[in-house]
Amino acid sequence: MILDLKALFAGDSPIQVDYSFRPEEDQLPNVSLVHVTGRLVNEADIVMSQLSASFEMPLSCDRCMSEYVAQYNFPVEHVLVTSLNHEDEDRFILVEQGQLDVDELVVSDILLSLPMKHLCRPDCKGLCPTCGRNLNEGPCGCKKPIDPRLEALGKLLE
Ligand SMILES: [Zn+2]
Ligand SMILES: [Zn+2]
Structure with a gap:
């Protein structure tokens, strides 16, 4: 979903977000629809995403090899800016032309948050x-x- 944030950057009221999307197979294979909820706000001229992404992912356990479905819920919380200095690149998300691709932001956060090790349960x-x-x-x-x-x-x- 592409959101136009121009009004929000100008100080408009929060944008509520509640939608689902299917990630591209080459980015996040086999996952369920990703449900994104939360809002985008402008507080004292700082625009932030206060979203969370929940989804299910079938996996096989690294220890016992059994198949299970992991349920994940990751925060997607960033400060959004319309221009970036080099030193800001890791901290802020650049929103070019006021257009935010929410799917892309959510998928990149999910890829960073997914655990390296998959266990069917913590005490497997x-x-x-x-x-x-x-x-x-x-x-x-x-x-x-x-x-x-x-x-x-x-x-x-x-
Ligand atoms: Zn296991
Ligand atoms: Zn044995």
């Missing part, structure tokens, strides 16, 4: 390295490798 037990069983479904009965220090202690107690 993963797969047994010996038999390959998914240990989230219960123990597998393989002998656990014994810590040599514990083994020494066991011998002392015998």
Whole structure:
């Protein structure tokens, strides 16, 4: 969605945002529609995006390989400017001709926010390295490798 922010930069009232879009496959493959809500405001001549983007993404767990659907909700919060100095480039978003491509801004924030590691749950037990069983479904009965220090202690107690 392209928003015209010229009136907002001139000091007009906030713009409410509530819409969904489908990201390009080559940018964010396999995700659901991305739902964007929030508003764009001008407070004391500083124009800001106060948005959040929520969506679902099917993934496979890095530890146990099972498929799951991750639900994400990322903030899209920036100061928007109509001109940039070189030192501002990382901090501010440049809105050229007063036109903001909201989809593009949201997709680039999502790409920065996505975790590198995907886990089906924070305490995923993963797969047994010996038999390959998914240990989230219960123990597998393989002998656990014994810590040599514990083994020494066991011998002392015998
Ligand atoms: Zn897992
Ligand atoms: Zn096992």
